[in-house]
Amino acid sequence: MDISLTNSATRKKERFTPLDPGNVRMYVCGPTVYDRAHLGNARPVVVFDVLYRLLRHVYGPEHVTYVRNFTDVDDKINARAAESGRAIGEITAETTQWFLDDMGALGALEPSIRNGADHERAMPRATQYIAQMVAMIEALIDKGHAYAAEGHVLFAVDSWTDGYGRLSGRSVDDMIAGARVEVAPYKRNPMDFVLWKPSSVDLPGWESPWGRGRPGWHIECSAMAEALLGKTFDIHGGGNDLMFPHHENEIAQSCCANGTEKMAQVWLHNEMLQVEGKKMSKSLGNFFTVRDLLDQGVPGEVIRFVMLSTHYRKPMDWTEKKAKEARGHLAAWDRLKRHGLSQELSALQLAELVDENVIDALCDDLNTSGAINRLFEMAAAAKTSELDSRQLRSFFATLEFLGFKNLDVERLQRRSAIETAHEKAVLKAHQHSLIEARAEAMQSKDFSEVDRLKAALTAAGVEVRMSKTDVELVEGPDFDPSKLEDLA
RNA sequence: GGCGGGUUGGCGGAGAGGUUACGCAGCGGAUUGCAAAUCCGUGUAGACCGGUUCGAUUCCGGUACCCGCCUCCA
DSSP: OOOEEEETTTTEEEEOOOSOTTSEEEEEOOOBSSSOOBHHHHHHHHHHHHHHHHHHHHHOGGGEEEEEOBBOOOHHHHHHHHHHOOOHHHHHHHHHHHHHHHHHHTTOOOOBBTTTBOHHHHSOBGGGGHHHHHHHHHHHHHTTSEEEETTEEEEOGGGGTTTTTTTTTOOHHHHHHTOOSOOOTTOSSTTOEEEEEEOOTTSOOBOOTTOSEEEOSSHHHHHHHHHHHOSSEEEEEEEGGGIIIIIHHHHHHHHHHHTOSOSEEEEEEEOOEEETTEEOOTTTTOOOBHHHHHHTTOOHHHHHHHHHTSOTTSOEEEOHHHHHHHHHHHHHHHHHHHHHOSSOOOHHHHHHHSOHHHHHHHHBTOOHHHHHHHHHHHHHHHHTSOTTOHHHHHHHHHHHHTTOOOOOTTGGGSOOHHHHHHHHHHHHHHHHHHHHHHHHHHHHOOOHHHHHHHHHHHHTTEEEEEOSSOEEEEEOTTOOGGGGTTOO
8 A cells, every 4th residue: 555645856756655654754834823714725734634644544543743833923923913902822822723623624633743642742833942943043053054144044045055946946046036035135145034033122032142033934844843753754745835935945944954865755735726717815806714614604524525626736726616516415425324324433443444445546646536536436336235334334434534524514504403403303293294194195185285384394494305105304504493383 | 037737528527558437517217296315328528739659638749828836825
């Protein structure tokens, strides 16, 4: 069961061989916490969640470490605090929890250290690693890769011309030619980037050998990755817009400070997300967050399905139509589950029931759309099998493995759980009267009473499904129980 | 200007050098008191120009068009 992945560093699909199969280590760049995650932010989370699940399946959950940071020191956060008058810590804590809630709704597992636990440590906050950043910057200065100037510390790209630009396929000369970088007078080379910058009293800052200041962007990932995963680890992931400069700079910092050849063995980058064929942007008015969709009644599973239906290295287009189709598929599978499984699968069963063809698809450079196609095949076979058949159990185990646990896509539109329970009892009563009425009507051939009940139920937003032997009542999105009160 | 990705049937979207992708929609049928759900069947492809080959949508080269990044927006 070999995994192959397209390594951005070599631009080739390569067989994945962990440095230490006993501890496969992956780092994914997490959010800067100043606002709700938008849909584009969700893509790498979902993509790398699938990879995490695959690695756990192949190497064992206790042999995989997945780290994803929260960057909670950044000028965007400072700006947000300044304009809102709120405390920075309040903003970052709130936004961090939003992120966890929203990504959890998408079925994403929380990162963890090896044993599937220790989520807190696997989601490090930049502000908890300032000391490690300072130490790394000092090492860079000692080795001649960085210099202090006017309260700043800068990385000297000319000190590492062999390595700098290798990931993104640019040379320092090329970049200078079309440079749009800030040309600060204290920079030796215009491409030099900030490792540390001075903070005025009104900005967050930490004491350092270069005075009170704060870290530049990039250094937090280098420091946290080293602290939690070591100087060289297996996989580093993120959106492809991070390839330059963020990842390029991370590599420069880590390799030069640690004296290593590589920061990560494999670099993975997902393509960007579009909305209805266009880049998502505030100016086009097609910008929305994951929470916006959830609030509109689009469940996380639908978002996840749409995300996984496009390969991670291709642009992914979010469209209403795709969301609608995804909802339809999940709803059909939910019906299949209610009729096909008499009980939930145990955790023990889950791992062994995961379909090998789905695993094979994922092993082939994370071919998630191939995996979904396999799901359709499995569903077709499962449909015609007996109650609790292996096909059915395997199908739903595989769905759960892929992060689709709750297939009830209409649930967001319904009332709270307590109300739902009450509604179920009400519906049960109506279901019985409908069954009786129909039985009578079958004899008398007078269906007026059946039609009356059915019409009333439909008007109240209940879907009435009649089969030869049974009557099923399902609350639809517009279900309003009050409309059933005067129904006899 | 530099770097990278893409172009498949009405739509979405894969794999494979030669055999049905699949899904949605459409159409036909079965089932059904009606309606759902479900089942069966079915048409439509591979941007353009060359090359390699017995044979390419699949490999190689070129052209056109589209898109992203290089602007701390993932």
